[in-house]
Amino acid sequence: MPNLSRRKLFAAAIVAPTLMIAGPVTAQDKGDVTISHYFTGEFGQKVFNEQVAKFEKDTGYKLKNSPIGHEDFKTGILVQAAGKSLPDVFSYWAGARVQFVVDSGALHPIDDMWKKDGLDKVIAKSVADSATVYDGKRYLVPFNYHYAGMFYNTKVMADAGITEMPKTWEEFLAACETLKGKGVTPIALGSKDRWPAQFWFDYLLLRTAGPEYRAKLMDGSASYDDEEVKHAMGLWKELVDKGYFVANANADGWTDASDKVARGDAAMTLMGTWITGYWNGIGLVPADDYDFFPFPEINAGVSNAVVGPVDGLVIAANAENVEGAEAFVDYMTANVDVQTEWTKTYGALSANVNVDPANYNAVMQKAFTTVANAETFAFNYDLATPPPVAEVGLSMFARFMDDPSKVDDILAQASSDAAGAFKQ
Secondary structure (H helix, E strand, C coil): CCHHHHHHHHHHHCCCCCCCCCCCCCCCCCCEEEEEECCCHHHCHHHHHHHHHHHHHHHCCEEEEEECCHHHHHHHHHHHHHCCCCCCEEEEECCHHHHHHHHCCCECCCHHHHHHCCHHHCECHHHHHHHCEECCEECEEEEEECCEEEEEEHHHHHHCCCCCCCCEHHHHHHHHHHHHHCCCEEECCCCCCCHHHHHHHHHHHHHHCCHHHHHHHHHCCCCCCCHHHHHHHHHHHHHHHCCCECCCHHHCCHHHHHHHHHHCCEEEEEEECHHHHHHHHCCCCECCCEEEECCCECCCCCCCEEEECEEEEEEECCCCCHHHHHHHHHHHHHCHHHHHHHHHHHCCECCECCCCHHHCCHHHHHHHHHHHHCCEEEECHHHHCCHHHHHHHHHHHHHHHHCHHHHHHHHHHHHHHHHHHHHC
């Protein structure tokens, strides 16, 4: 998509309340580095701040830290970019969102820094190849990555007599029916903020139509009223119609759904590995109280894809302290002690090849192996398609969970809305 149309999309995306942004963030002296990030609350704010304190102590830089909640951040950072008031460095999700901001001219390329700091020997090549390069230049350094799997309450499963986790769709349906027969809701979903529902769409489409078709849907060369999408949504509707999902999913957040699984009110939830950090924080024990299994195979022969986000750090084109920003990015990603503590506590996997996987708990070690053995690593839906289009899809998922019986109308509307968003 040419840069001009991207700028139009960029302008459209920022028509939103700006009260969440305090205004331009500028460095006050050479030692100050300004940052905005979404590592707040249950998303690791405490451990992030601890690593920032180490950076300040070890380097002498002073970080001016502006954490913003996930949902506000998505719009807020675009507001700042449009006003040329971005902080020196900010966290961002690799994929289409970074491409969107690159196309607006708001990011600083980091090729020289990457070479100077020898990051080719630090960042796993598979992650670097998929997450760092946009239009032929590097813009993002991976801070961590996640994997979305089916996390479950081990006791609930055992009490229901399910000792072998399902590997195929037929086995998964049978497990859901068994759980329901035992009076346990099989699946918790907290889609109040819409994005938790995306993993269901991602995996159902990837396991049936495959990664190549999904890539076409994400770039606009396929349509939401295609038979492939209708089939995936039909499988999802079947699960809802059979009563396998908790009621009123759109009334709950992802932590509400996680709590339902932790309490045993539901058996499992499809969520990213950050759930492990949340559960560990409330006293659950990995492998004893919870575990996960990969999303089941649906169509034999379809490429085994895993889904998840890559969190990265990027530097603004208008950064006042580029040297300090580069020092921060390098420190937070290349420092093995920082990466070990961050990923272990937050519930993430490190892109730093020097971090020993033995530092992960038993569940995260299994997640690490699952990702390593996958044929494809796919960015989750709202990171795989341009932000204005992602808004269309996220709203589609929420509407679907409100009333699955209207799936045909919902897909028709999404097809029209997405096509319009791609043409802007």
